[in-house]
Amino acid sequence: MIKIEHLSKRFGDLVVLKDITTEIKTGEVVSIIGPSGTGKSTLLRCLNRLEVPSGGSIQIDGVDILDRKTDAAKIRQKMNMVFQSFNLFAHLSVIENLTLAPIKLKGIGEEAARAKALELLRLVGLAEKADSYPDELSGGQQQRVAIARCLAMEPEIILFDEPTSALDPTMVREVLSVIRRLAKEGMTMAIVTHEMDFARDVSNRVLYMDEGIIYEEGPPEQLFENPEKEKTRAFINRVRSYTCRISSPDYDLYAMNAEIEAFCEKQILPKKTRYNLLLLVEELLQIYNPYLRTVVLEMTVAYSEKHERLELICESTGEAGNPLESPGLTDDLGVMIIRNLTENIDYQWLGGKNRLQLLMKTNLP
């Protein structure tokens, strides 16, 4: 029911959305994930024209909402939004928050509106808080009320803008359960979220946004298990990495070691792991040393939070060939150490470079 074509949005010189084209069909639950600052919220806010796009078109049920002539207010009544900061009306009680729009916009009588409101509150489990004021509720309760408020207008689609980002873990669950329930009942939803597990459970489709476009999209199983693109994967696995580039044999070994140590500290890796990593790096560099006069080496230490695996990736230019298996290798000891530390060593000739992927063992002494 929502067709987005070549949507773009810029704030002054900053281009947030380059070119977005996608569709949300009725009954779909679409999750939008991605790193911060990639325009996820912006995209959502464009959908109900809270932000005015710089280009492209958005059609809702065939009506181009970006056209000046369309009555945006009327369109918006078909959809509703749940905000990260809840945005409940501070001067009204909970039940009044729910009844305000139906009474004022839809002309529903007060009695009927109240009845419906109470029902919705029961749905979200907050019927007893009907006469409380927003500043008397906890975050989770407020967000649930916000959802109920949305439902009071009987929208066709609900947009969720990071609904649980402002909540602590205990409250996150209560809100997610409500959303789950809605999904079960077939409500069309677009959810911007950081809760990966939730997104996987609830969505029909997941959009991964990066670099101002929809970087990758697909059903949750595919995206979460086997993301096609590197960046997606990195994101999904919550991969953290450190890369350093060595172009001459006169590189500063000690500085590099220090930075690798810092990286490990940041990832809160145990001392043992750190030690082993440094050892591995040292041995590898020994092996590469003779080549460094003519070859550029790029070494990446990648740590996957999700799998808790540490991986070392070395990409070097020069002639094709696995450095570890080069004939002139004098240091057998070194290679042996390397093999002892790693679980898996993978060599590829990829993109004109020698790529060596070493997966470290997890339970090293």
Added chain:
Amino acid sequence: MKKAVVFSLMLLAAIVFLLGCQRSETVITSLDDAKHARIGVMTGSTGEALTVARYPEAQVKSFDDIMDAVAAMKSGQLDAIVTGFPAALQVTKKNQELGLLSEPLDYEDTAIAVKKGNDALLAELNRIIAELKRDGTLESMKQRWFKTDLTPYEEMNITLPTEGKPLKVGVSATREPFSFVDKNGRVIGHDGELARLIGAKLQRPVEFLNMKFLALIPALQSGKVDLIVTGMTATDERRKFVDFTEPYYANAQVMLVRKSAGSKPAPSPAVAGRVDQGSEITKLADIDGKRIGVLGGSAGDLAARKHFPNASFQVFITSADAALAVKTRKADAFVYDKSVLLNLAERNPELVILEQPVDKLEVAAAIRKDNSALLAEMNRVLSDLKTEGVLKQLRAKWIDSKYTVTPQLPPIKGMPDKEVLRMGTCATIEPFSFQVNGKLTGLDIELSQLIGERLGKKIEIIDMNFEGLIPALQSGKIDFALSNFNVTEERKKLINFSLPYVENDISALVRRLPSPGSAAEQQTEVNQGRRQDAKLASVADLKDKRIGVLVGSAHDTYATKNYPDATILQYKSPADVALAVKTGKVDAALFDANPLREIMRQDDSLGLLGDSLFTFFVGVGFDKDNRALRDQFNRFLSQLKQNGVYEEMIRRWMEQRDTRMPAIENTPSNGVLVVGTSDAGLPFTAVKDNRLVGFDIELCERFAASLGKEVKFANMDFGSLIAAVSTGKVDMISSSIYVTEERKKQIDFSEPYYEMATHVFALKKNIAAFDVSREVKGRSMPLLTRIANSFYSNIIQENRYLLIWDGLKTTVIISIFATLFGTLLGSLVCFLRMSKRRVLNLPARVYINILRGMPVLVLLMLIFYVVFASVDINPVLVAIIAFGMNFAAYVSEIFRSGIEGIDKGQTEAGIAMGFTKIKTFVYIVLPQTVHRILPVFKGEFISLVKMTSIVGYIAVQDLTKASDIIRSRTFDAFFPLVMVAILYFLIAWILMLSLEYLERMTDPKYKRLKEGKA
């Protein structure tokens, strides 16, 4: 709780302290004393200009209203106030501790002001004024409104038409007795009555617009009022902006001061009420039980107390003060040394010495007790002088002669650098020891010279207070004292006395009774008192006095005809007439108005008595046979009037008092024109810088030029003029000559070229209207009584609380409507200001900056006088608009800050739900904004309520104006102000309560509280 009690007690104490606080500052007894004083003046008045010019070193503070200045003076912040005479009179009536100095600073004319160019109305008003002068109405009005006592005013009953275009009269009704309001808020007073009279004569209803004095001329210029009748002085400055009628009252700028200590009698509790006042004293025994004035410590004092045990005593410092007290009926007798009394009686014909002396006394020299050597020498000299009969001569010369001109001291047969004897004296006792032209003279002084000669010593005389003489003797500062020292037993204990050199009686000085059988005796006591006071209150008083006139003048004829019982004395020149008045040779004199003004301008001691007696036309005189010349002159005169030169001359000579003669072109070829003239005084003829100048002179010069003749003036005595022209000695005479029937028999007159008024003038001290003496009431009234009195006179009397109630209503109406208007306008401005479009938010920003940067008073007057200049609009409406506009500027910014303070998310939520921008604002943002801004809004609102106190400037009678009016009647500062402050507080508080109600209603939690939920 305790802290609150302590604090309020301290506050109360502070208020009480301020109430009773009196500070003593510079004492002013004559105009010169004010040179370095702090002088209060009325802003923009003639007094202000006068004071600043005359006292460049004084600190001059200007006030809007006289009662403000009076309050300042009473609290010690001013030493003097310069203002118009009627206002000053009012002040002294209500405030016994303030008095007027007898010399005014200047004279001025009070006239009606009309808009420049409104000649029709001006002519009408002049006509009416002349009429009222002629039929004596103005005189009667003056009598009734310029009273010296506090009896109620008698107002003339005038019926005004109720239909027709109303005559709008601008007044500043806080200037009693010219214009003020009665208990019903009606404008009354001399000018109120005058305005009504004018209305009656013009057959138009009269509408009074009461506003601050400074606002009157702008109101006249902008057409809001048609004329101003409010005791306004016709000054040259003002004439630039408005036109004035002929004066209807001759005013003076006088100085109000605090009464000096010297003339205050010591408060005697028995004075008020108990003592007999005013019944006649014909013999000594009558004095007992009355009020006797004495000089402290004198022999008279002792004698009086001994002989009149039932009397009450007032102690004075000088005999002049004591005599004055008797004259003005503050005391009934002055008991003192007869030789001094003789002198006083001579100078004050209304006082007389009772035949029988009270006691006898001896006058001797006083010498220190242990200086027996000097005592012996002194006695030797005195007995020598006695035997030689010198003492008798002295006595005859100084005491018995009842001299009118002070006798001269003989020259000292000088022997310089001899041993010095120091003599002490108190030089305020005529004829013993007193000052004339700064020199010491008198019997004691001459005696001291003789003593010095005989003893071969140089006498050094030291002048001091009487009380200081004995201590000075005792401490050796002086060797002896000659100062009408009466020998008393008391004194003998402290010092030695020489042989007496004068023996005297102690007598009583009392008021003279009228001789039995005269017609005057049948009159009421008031008239008796007035005549005994020898003050002239009106021209009617002249009928049995000595009147001075210019010989052969119309005044001469008039006086002779109208005052048959008076003594008419004739003088040859105006200067002689003036001198005669000054030296007391005549009681009053008649003279032409214009030259008279000049004379009085230069001489402070002369004053006008009443209004002009009569007016005459002035013409140029010709020989009866010289018809031709006369006709030529008449033609010339009408030409002059037609081409405007006449107007210009009148303006220059009569109004502007410009004494420069213009250069007149004349190529004489036709002979000589001889003009007889006399020194009649400016502006007609006078000699200045050795040449003749004046209106008449210029007129004649022009005439001569028109004939092509050379003009020659023959300056002679006035009395000779007629003779000179009828015998052909001169061709024509011009010297402000009145056209009278008498003269017409002898000579022919030209067409009149001016109309002249004749006035009576006399020494100011003889004119009742310039009376200075006041008695100071004892300050012994308890505080609570004072407060109760204050409350009564300010609130209850004349139903003044109704004035306050009306003012209150006006203030509340303006406050509420201005707030409503301002809030609505402010919302609009806020909306514009918050718009993103420059075309909308720029005007809003400009509006806000201008309105916030301008004082509200300026805005108020701009709107009233400029925007609505010729529109007849209710000033209350103007006030609402002005205050509303000012309020709106602030309200819009308050709204904006409130709106921008609401979290953006609220708006987003609303929009996301499908509310339009407007609906989002109304249902979601606005309720939250209102609650938030109410505290600041309340503050601005209360500010507005207080700001409305300035609407008096555009003639709205609000609460503050009501207090002004009350203050101008009672001159009380404390009560009206405190009352009004309390009322403003109450208004603000009550209105604020209603705002707080609104605040509560918009507080969402409050609603729940009311419903009893937790």
